[in-house]
Amino acid sequence: MTEPDPVPAALREGGPVVVADAPAGGSVWIVTDEDLAKEVLSDPRIVKDPAMAPLDWDPLKVGLEPTAAQRPSLTTMDGPAHAALRRAQAPLLTGKRIREQQDRIEELARDLLSSYSGVVDLMADFTTRYPLTVLLDMMAIPPENVDKAMDACRQMLSGDQTSAIEALMAIAATGREGGIAAELRERLPVDTPEEEVRYHLFGLIFASQITTDAALGFLVARVLGTSDADLVEETLRQHPPAPFSLWRFTAEPLEIAGIQLPERAPVLVDIGGLGLTFGAGPHFCVGAQLALAELRAVHTVLRRDFPSARLAAPYEDLQQVVFGGVGGSRLKELPVVLG
Numbered sequence: 427m428t429e430p431d432p433v434p435a436a437l438r439e440g441g442p443v444v445v446a447d448a449p450a451g452g453s454v455w456i457v458t459d460e461d462l463a464k465e466v467l468s469d470p471r472i473v474k475d476p477a478m479a480p481l482d483w484d485p486l487k488v489g490l491e492p493t494a495a496q497r498p499s500l501t502t503m504d505g506p507a508h509a510a511l512r513r514a515q516a517p518l519l520t521g522k523r524i525r526e527q528q529d530r531i532e533e534l535a536r537d538l539l540s541s542y543s544g545v546v547d548l549m550a551d552f553t554t555r556y557p558l559t560v561l562l563d564m565m566a567i568p569p570e571n572v573d574k575a576m577d578a579c580r581q582m583l584s585g586d587q588t589s590a591i592e593a594l595m596a597i598a599a600t601g602r603e604g605g606i607a608a609e610l611r612e613r614l615p616v617d618t619p620e621e622e623v624r625y626h627l628f629g630l631i632f633a634s635q636i637t638t639d640a641a642l643g644f645l646v647a648r649v650l651g652t653s654d655a656d657l658v659e660e661t662l663r664q665h666p667p668a669p670f671s672l673w674r675f676t677a678e679p680l681e682i683a684g685i686q687l688p689e690r691a692p693v694l695v696d697i698g699g700l701g702l703t704f705g706a707g708p709h710f711c712v713g714a715q716l717a718l719a720e721l722r723a724v725h726t727v728l729r730r731d732f733p734s735a736r737l738a739a740p741y742e743d744l745q746q747v748v749f750g751g752v753g754g755s756r757l758k759e760l761p762v763v764l765g
């Protein structure tokens with residue numbers, strides 16, 4: 427936990443664009459300069475659609491989604507089609523919307539933390555359960571689905587992804603009127619197939635869980651184990667849940683920072699090293715306000731409602747599991763006594 431990650435510094439030494447071996451073969455071009463990163467993240471010639479991935483890549487090796495044609499989604503579409511989908515999804519999670527939910531977001535944190543007693547490993551349950559509890563609540567999905575959603579999110583990382591996606595899509599389908607799942611359905615064009623709506627909801631659920639889960643562990647460790655101020659932003663900077671952007675590919679040969687890239691070249695941005703926690707440009711994280719609200723809620727609730735909470739292991743002994751590839755890291759265990 428206390429050892430600095432050597433990767434961002436090593437990358438920065440390699441120049442504004444570092445060419446590295448890609449996990450599925452061939453090269454990957456990693457952008458480490460901030461201005462260049464913002465350009466790349468907004469360049470219409472550098473696309474998200476996995477249809478433009480190197481032809482010899484095994485999608486499983488690099489965690490590629492299906493193509494935009496197979497599964498239209500925020501993370502696979504580009505250009506005007508992506509912008510139209512953003513216009514339907516982004517209003518569900520604006521800062522104003524989230525601020526209106528702040529009391530509820532804190533209440534859910536307090537209720538959940540109050541349910542544990544004795545020494546509890548928060549990474550074993552809380553950090554996974556809490557983001558799902560909040561989002562399913564906002565989606566008006568009955569709370570008895572949280573356990574199933576936790577299982578499916580875990581299965582996304584280490585099991586059969588197809589059945590995990592199906593499970594999360596089935597859970598998304600139970601969203602009642604008055605929640606943002608039903609609202610998304612209304613905001614999309616009327617001819618949008620139900621399957622597609624559910625895939626968008628799956629995308630929100632999984633994107634919200636995997637990132638916030640990791641961030642919560644580091645945040646709680648720092649709240650209880652250090653006297654640092656400015657905890658939420660600083661935690662995200664030091665332990666970026668998404669250290670690299672998702673995969674992008676050149677749709678045509680092009681030049682960046684004087685380097686020639688062929689068509690179908692994989693491009694990543696070192697967003698962790700650059701402190702661009704939620705990305706930039708048209709794919710900027712749609713859930714950033716919700717993630718910040720959840721992290722601030724847990725910080726507030728711990729300080730206010732659990733004044734004698736403490737770590738049950740020395741801060742310096744906490745260990746991270748590093749996922750490798752474009753993934754981030756997560757605390758292995760976080761034993762605490764809440765009060």
Ligand code: HEM
Nearest residue numbers: 500501633634637638667671672704705709711712713717
């Ligand atoms: C601390 C928590 C989070 C972090 C660090 C994070 C980070 C990011 C980053 C870096 C991107 C841009 C990826 C790229 O351009 O390649 C992104 C996109 C996205 N995030 Fe988050 N995220 C977090 C929480 C959430 C939450 C809570 C939700 C949903 C409620 C969410 C939903 C999404 C979606 C749907 C996209 C795709 C947007 C698009 O492509 O237009 N994220 N996130």
